[in-house]
Amino acid sequence: xxxxxxxxxxxxxxxxxxxxxxxxxxxxxxxxxxxxxxxxxxxxxxxxxxxxxxxxxxxxxxxxxxxxxxxxxxxxxxxxxxxxxxxxxxxxxxxxxxxxxxxxxxxxxxx
Amino acid sequence: xxxxxxxxxxxxxxxxxxxxxxxxxxxxxxxxxxxxxxxxxxxxxxxxxxxxxxxxxxxxxxxxxxxxxxxxxxxxxxxxxxxxxxxxxxxxxxxxxxxxxxxxxxxxxxxx
Numbered sequence: 469x470x471x472x473x474x475x476x477x478x479x480x481x482x483x484x485x486x487x488x489x490x491x492x493x494x495x496x497x498x499x500x501x502x503x504x505x506x507x508x509x510x511x512x513x514x515x516x517x518x519x520x521x522x523x524x525x526x527x528x529x530x531x532x533x534x535x536x537x538x539x540x541x542x543x544x545x546x547x548x549x550x551x552x553x554x555x556x557x558x559x560x561x562x563x564x565x566x567x568x569x570x571x572x573x574x575x576x577x578x579x
Numbered sequence: 580x581x582x583x584x585x586x587x588x589x590x591x592x593x594x595x596x597x598x599x600x601x602x603x604x605x606x607x608x609x610x611x612x613x614x615x616x617x618x619x620x621x622x623x624x625x626x627x628x629x630x631x632x633x634x635x636x637x638x639x640x641x642x643x644x645x646x647x648x649x650x651x652x653x654x655x656x657x658x659x660x661x662x663x664x665x666x667x668x669x670x671x672x673x674x675x676x677x678x679x680x681x682x683x684x685x686x687x688x689x690x691x
């Protein structure tokens with residue numbers, strides 16, 4: 469997604485928190501921040517999304533800065549099964565249904 | 580609850596044959612999407628169904644591709660006269676209205 473910038477890769481130790489940054493400096497007021505991931509040879513998996521408030525679910529937490537120009541996905545206790553490519557995208561809910569991913573961040577969780 | 584299911588998981592076919600790929604969305608989801616993903620490539624949108632509205636077919640690459648959604652639930656993607664460039668993973672997703680999309684495991688199509 470050309471509207472977002474993510475680091476190409478990062479390593480994380482098993483059991484530690486993984487903090488994945490995403491820059492979206494041109495985000496519009498009605499655009500949500502969405503995170504998906506894709507584990508090798510599997511379909512993409514929805515993780516979490518938010519507009520301006522921080523969000524938490526059973527998978528992760530999403531921290532969005534006050535100016536909404538960047539966000540961080542937090543995997544609180546990374547496991548080996550969290551090794552995947554993580555995609556941050558911005559989209560207008562409802563109307564922007566054609567998902568497309570950029571290069572994402574390849575996260576490798578090491579034992 | 581049950582997620583999106585797709586069948587078959589793998590399909591090998593000869594060039595020129597027709598194939599049908601099936602998607603069972605999450606129960607109650609009104610929107611259904613087909614994408615494809617070639618090796619090492621990103622998602623390519625194919626088609627979108629939303630309730631009883633006319634589908635958005637703008638992503639279908641040629642008239643050899645068609646899709647239908649019967650009874651607002653199960654969908655079938657049909658590729659006629661398959662070509663080698665059709666080889667890819669075909670992904671189905673569903674959502675409530677047009678919110679977060681939940682993907683199936685995909686069908687890996689290989690055209691020989």
